[in-house]
Amino acid sequence: xxxxxxxxxxxxxxxxxxxxxxxxxxxxxxxxxxxxxxxxxxxxxxxxxxxxxxxxxxxxxxxxxxxxxxxxxxxxxxxxxxxxxxxxxxxxxxxxxxxxxxxxxxxxxxxxxxxxxxxxxxxxxxxxxxxxxxxxxxxxxxx
Amino acid sequence: xxxxxxxxxxxxxxxxxxxxxxxxxxxxxxxxxxxxxxxxxxxxxxxxxxxxxxxxxxxxxxxxxxxxxxxxxxxxxxxxxxxxxxx
Numbered sequence: 001x002x003x004x005x006x007x008x009x010x011x012x013x014x015x016x017x018x019x020x021x022x023x024x025x026x027x028x029x030x031x032x033x034x035x036x037x038x039x040x041x042x043x044x045x046x047x048x049x050x051x052x053x054x055x056x057x058x059x060x061x062x063x064x065x066x067x068x069x070x071x072x073x074x075x076x077x078x079x080x081x082x083x084x085x086x087x088x089x090x091x092x093x094x095x096x097x098x099x100x101x102x103x104x105x106x107x108x109x110x111x112x113x114x115x116x117x118x119x120x121x122x123x124x125x126x127x128x129x130x131x132x133x134x135x136x137x138x139x140x141x142x143x
Numbered sequence: 144x145x146x147x148x149x150x151x152x153x154x155x156x157x158x159x160x161x162x163x164x165x166x167x168x169x170x171x172x173x174x175x176x177x178x179x180x181x182x183x184x185x186x187x188x189x190x191x192x193x194x195x196x197x198x199x200x201x202x203x204x205x206x207x208x209x210x211x212x213x214x215x216x217x218x219x220x221x222x223x224x225x226x227x228x229x230x
Binding site: 007011012013014016022028030042043048056057065067068071077081083092094114134142143 | 164165167168171172174175176178179182184185186187188189190191192194195196197198199200201203204205206207208209212213215216217219220221225226227228229230
């Protein structure tokens with residue numbers, strides 16, 4: 001199971017998923033979290049970002065841009081997303097020293113629940129420490 | 144970078160239970176897995192994302208991710224909101 005951060009999720013939604021993510025998608029093994037989904041949706045709707053996207057895509061088919069933005073409005077069902085009803089009881093039991101922020105707690109809880117590994121572009125020392133302590137795979141790699 | 148080595152663990156509801164979890168956390172995980180298994184949350188639909196994104200559009204998105212445009216947008220989104228930042 002793979003749990004993708006916002007960068008890797010954006011790569012997948014834009015049709016650029018690497019082979020291992022495509023294989024995982026084929027087997028119902030790709031998840032993200034609400035915080036990462038939220039960050040991606042917010043950033044992709046940032047006016048500077050949409051301006052840059054529109055400028056570069058101007059000469060291309062607008063259909064593709066709309067497709068990607070629609071995927072942000074309605075996350076494809078092939079991407080797993082656990083509900084707060086499921087996650088919060090686990091997040092609440094995670095170690096609090098040091099305290100994980102909401103994004104990190106949600107990511108660690110999701111990885112534990114789906115028995116998956118986190119794939120991120122950046123990781124705080126607090127997240128790295130939590131993954132070590134809780135035996136969660138964490139791969140930090142450029143998208 | 145890869146952090147953490149997988150161990151086989153024990154299995155419950157078809158998924159691994161890590162042996163290092165403290166009892167309170169482990170119980171919460173087992174309950175949550177049972178609930179998620181009942182609601183189907185643990186098994187998203189399989190298959191590729193269709194329809195396919197045109198290659199030239201996909202290339203533009205990759206460019207925006209790699210040239211810092213997305214990172215700058217993300218920095219604006221997370222500024223002042225430590226609960227969704229990477230820090």
